[in-house]
Amino acid sequence: MPLNDVVPLQKKAELYIRQTKYREALLLLDQAIRLDPKDAKSWYLRASVKTEMERFAEAIVDCGEALAINQNYADAWSKKGLALYNLGQYQPALAAATRAVSLNANDASAWYIRGICLEEMGKSDEAEIAYAKSLELEIILDIKDESKRIRK
């Protein structure tokens, strides 16, 4: 099978993720990784699925694989931050989320993770700034979604 065949697998897995069918998504992503272990997106998607399945330690490993292939992969940093937060590792979670927003300042989720980590670490002033940024981005997305809904 040619390497670019991982793309349909990833697309189908993303669809399953949206439908919260995580087991099905996981099977496809395992297959995609076997086909092309150098594709960072497959590792990142599998980390997303494992986070949803509360397999946070495994998700961190998958994020690590994605970042070893592409160290500027903003979404993988963001997901790593989320998984680390869930394990109560606030300092490394903050570092990962900070890296994520430095690569993609429009990642509402990463700003939010920054906020909750800073809050847990007692840095409420800094947390408030991160929350405000996250809220601003979330509102922009919400307004866009609302417009789409109205157009439909």
Next chain:
Amino acid sequence: MKTNMPLSKPIRRFISETERMLDTEITLLRKPDAAPGGTLVDVYTYNIDKNIIIFPANYIGLLKDFVIAKQCTHLFIKGAAAKKSGYKICSFTSDSVYTGMRQIYLDALKDEVNKEKKLPVKKLLEMLFILYRQFHEDINELPWNPIVNARIYYRMSQLRKTQLYILLKDGKQDMDEMSDMMDIVPRRYFVLDKSMFYARDLYLAKTLPSDKLTPVVNIPQMKKFDHLEVKEMLTTRWTHTAWYQSKVFGDNMLTIMEKHLDVDWSGDATLDYYATLYETGVSLTNALLAYMSMKDWFIWEKPKHLLAAQEKMAIYEQDALKRIFGDLIEDT
């Protein structure tokens, strides 16, 4: 609490507090097709083992936290009522549906006399129950909205900016609701419905006035509200719409709200406190129903009564039509 999602500290604390006080479990569920305001499926209303708060999957940060705070506050109110005096909601019976639909029909007749374009009979008949249900839905939701919002504003200050955005959004939606039915619905009901939302917005404008909408000024769509306080925003919006004629009724409803919502919004989170919030909501609901001359339209009953009534909705509608129109109505 059952969740693997990140939550800000005050929300996490509030959920734990609610679970402990009510001796219950709350599950948070993210769903792509969830209603923007979220949904609460609770043990006090439905025959289930645990409470579920459902929220839209695209809400990932503070929007999600606010939706959870809102639904959790409502859950606390319901649970406290259930544990103290008993939890009841506005339900309906065959008789109360008849009373409501008959009144709507009489008012519709008055309206039709002055209309150039008469409403087709079939549409008129359909409208009676649709409008009755609309008011049932609104009266079971609207009085609780200012209570829940005021409580969150005073207890979870971190969520205020988010709350202002949601108020802005919800208010617009409620203002536009029923607009497509404007030519069908009797004027009286259109105005009363709008007046309830007008009163709610003006009440919230007075109760939560101190924060400005500055966090969202970078968003082009919201620039026009720059430097506006929420009070100015909500009042300005109403005075600039076609529904300003709702002002007379709305101002009266506002007076009712202010009289009934005389509550210390920062009170300690005890069962007694939340049971008081429930009693406040009940008395506000009754006062609004009395003001709108709808006292006999609905009855206070246990939630399972309403669930059973909803199963019989079609029968109640047909029965009411037969009682109003006699043999003119055929069995369907």
